[in-house]
Amino acid sequence: MNVELLWWEGCPSTEKARAAVEEALSDLGLDGTPVRMREVRTDEDAEQAGFVGSPTILIDGVDLVPAVDDEPIGLSCRVYRRRDGRISPIPDPDDLREALRSAAERAEVNR
């Protein structure tokens, strides 16, 4: 499984997001899975990566929370919604765990 965290320096949520991903991996017994950090520095980088905000977490190349149509590409902080409706700069831990679990299961099936 390939886990990638795209980040931009204008948002203070990067380390929290990384910790949340690592915690979710640990919860699922996937501690050894590396989290690749990729900095998005410029508008051109953002355009190329389809980056809609920091942090964006890709699991096997797929956005953990698919961007909605009106989310503009660019250097900004991403708005997530927790399952209880609260707005947050990082994804809900349950969404994170669910996406990682599904990806791990897919990887197992394809092995």
Added chain:
Amino acid sequence: MSLSIGQVAPDFSLLDTQGRKWSVASYDGAPATVVVFTCNHCPYALAWHDRIVDVAREYAARGVRVLAVNSNDADRYPRDSFDAMKDRVAKEDWPMPYLHDATQEVARAYGATVTPDVFVLDAEDKLRYRGAPDANYDNPGERAEWLREALDSVLDGSILQRPETKPVGCSIKWKA
């Protein structure tokens, strides 16, 4: 450069989403004024918004004024355009004016760095608190406690134990 505690805050003249002009100096007689730099697209500003709204409502009876200011570059961040600000206020119930700092001069004069960035001024427009609304954007139970402490201190004339905290949020989007 940032405004220092005890320094008189620079005055400004900005339009709100209703087309009304606002300034700090126009608040003669207000015991305290809160200037909060905020915006439409930042998750930190959005997460703290309801707590700041609650403060604006609750302290209005004590004469406190809250001014929300959006200074982000709307060319690169259209979700922070003046039209988007108007749309937002039209859809939500704001107890405070939402001001457009199109030139970003006010944010620069105050030394605001992120959204939200909170400045509490006393009756003489001197800065008494600058920083985050409270310790945790993720916990509504914090109720913008640092902002409330600052306002209570200004209103009752007591010494504020925590005049500065680190503002936490999205960087202000400066024009190139």
